[in-house]
Each structure stands twice: as structure tokens, then as C-alpha cells.
Amino acid sequence: MLRNLILAALLSTGIAAADGDRESERERMVLGVANLVATSGARAGRDLRPEVLEAMRRVPRHLFVPEDVRAEAYRQHPLPIGHDATISAPTIVALMTELLDPRPGDRVLEVGTGSGYQAAVLSGLVGEVFSIEIVEPLARSARERLAGLGYANVTVRAGDGYAGWPEHSPFDKIIVTAAAPRVPQPLIDQLRPGGRMVIPVGTASDAHDLLLLIEKGADGRIRRRSILPVRFVPLVRGR
Numbered sequence: 001m002l003r004n005l006i007l008a009a010l011l012s013t014g015i016a017a018a019d020g021d022r023e024s025e026r027e028r029m030v031l032g033v034a035n036l037v038a039t040s041g042a043r044a045g046r047d048l049r050p051e052v053l054e055a056m057r058r059v060p061r062h063l064f065v066p067e068d069v070r071a072e073a074y075r076q077h078p079l080p081i082g083h084d085a086t087i088s089a090p091t092i093v094a095l096m097t098e099l100l101d102p103r104p105g106d107r108v109l110e111v112g113t114g115s116g117y118q119a120a121v122l123s124g125l126v127g128e129v130f131s132i133e134i135v136e137p138l139a140r141s142a143r144e145r146l147a148g149l150g151y152a153n154v155t156v157r158a159g160d161g162y163a164g165w166p167e168h169s170p171f172d173k174i175i176v177t178a179a180a181p182r183v184p185q186p187l188i189d190q191l192r193p194g195g196r197m198v199i200p201v202g203t204a205s206d207a208h209d210l211l212l213l214i215e216k217g218a219d220g221r222i223r224r225r226s227i228l229p230v231r232f233v234p235l236v237r238g239r
């Protein structure tokens with residue numbers, strides 16, 4: 001009994017020492033995410049695809065959060081990343097990624113780069129990610145972080161994402177990670193027929209926002225589905 005305990009202690013320190021990249025914590029996070037989504041009753045229409053979980057297994061989330069909250073990087077909750085922005089809880093990232101139905105070759109627009117974490121998760125699943133962040137220092141540090149970690153198919157720019165990114169449109173998929181009172185029309189316009197958008201909608205005074213899945217039919221017709229209540233930082237407008 002005692003010998004087993006000592007062995008377990010030795011093993012776990014061995015694992016911790018070999019895990020400077022925090023791989024085992026990440027694995028626990030991914031298992032937690034799969035569990036939460038499977039039991040949440042938040043019927044996204046299907047389970048998480050293994051590719052989505054694998055993408056989250058690969059991204060070192062702890063390198064996307066400030067040092068003072070780094071210890072909590074793999075917990076199942078959102079974390080502050082400065083400038084009133086937050087990195088979403090892993091489950092929300094997983095769910096939004098799944099709803100987007102990312103496919104190799106997709107050109108994706110993200111509004112609200114924040115830390116760059118969601119963009120990094122998408123990076124491994126699609127062709128190209130274009131991400132816009134309105135807070136200049138966040139845009140700059142996300143750009144440097146993503147480049148430093150080798151996410152070569154992600155392009156970040158500072159600006160107001162409400163207007164989308166016309167130069168790179170149309171997009172197969174659009175993901176908005178800040179809540180707007182309504183879906184910005186420029187984003188609907190820049191979505192390719194057959195494309196989809198995931199966006200939280202609500203105002204700061206609402207108790208919660210509603211995560212919407214928007215599908216644009218081949219004929220251009222828009223279909224909206226409410227997925228679940230969420231809480232996001234507000235989409236702010238540039239001058």
C-alpha cells in the first residue's frame with residue numbers, strides 16, 4: 001500500500017517534470033470539455049467531432065493568458081486577458097468551433113481576436129483565418145504570439161470588425177467572439193452562400209447573450225438558430 005503510494009508520487013512528479021508543456025492538464029481539459037458538452041443538453045445538433053478535440057489538445061492555452069492567471073489556464077472557466085477582454089471557457093471555444101463546422105480549405109473571419117486562442121484552435125482545422133481586434137495592443141500581442149508559435153495561416157489586424165474585412169471576403173465561415181445587439185449586416189453580406197456564422201447576440205444590460213448559428217443558403221436566404229445562453233464582452237464600435 002505504502003509502496004504503491006510512493007510509486008504513484010514518484011510517477012506523478014516524473015510526469016510533471018516531463019510536462020513543461022502541460023500536456024496532461026490539456027488532456028484533462030479536453031476530456032472535461034467532451035464530458036460537459038455531452039451532458040449539457042445544449043443541443044448543438046451533434047457531438048464534438050474528434051478533430052475539434054484534437055485541435056484543442058494541440059494548442060498550448062497557457063501561452064495565451066497573462067502570467068498571473070497562467071496556473072488556471074486549463075480550468076473550465078473564462079479568464080481575463082487584459083483590456084476588459086476575456087478568453088472564453090474551453091467548452092465555449094469547443095462548442096463555437098464545432099458549430100462553425102470548420103473544413104480544410106475554409107477561409108474564416110474572426111471578429112474579436114483577443115488572445116488569439118480561438119484563432120489558433122481554428123488554424124489547424126481550416127485553410128486560412130483572418131482575425132480582427134479593435135484593441136490595438138491586444139491585436140499586436142496576438143499577432144506576435146501566433147507568429148511565434150508558428151500559426152502561419154492566421155492574419156491579424158487591428159480595427160473594427162463590425163465592418164468585416166471586405167478585401168478577403170467572401171468567407172466560408174465567420175465567428176464573432178463579442179456580443180452585438182444585432183447581427184452586423186456587413187458580416188451577413190460577407191458570408192458566402194452555403195456558409196455559416198456563429199455569433200453571440202445581446203446587449204450589456206441583458207442578463208445573458210444568445211449564441212446564434214446563422215446559415216446562408218445557396219440561394220442567399222438566411223436561417224437563424226438559437227443555440228444557448230452565453231455571456232460575452234460587448235462588441236464595441238470604432239470611431
Ligand code: SAH
Binds near residue numbers: 134
Ligand atoms: N476570441 C478571443 C476572445 C475574445 S474576447 C480569444 O480567443 O482570446 C472579445 C474580444 O473582442 C475582445 O478582445 C474585444 O476587444 C474584441 N472586440 C470588441 N469589439 C470589437 C470590434 N468591434 N471589432 C473587433 N474586435 C472587437
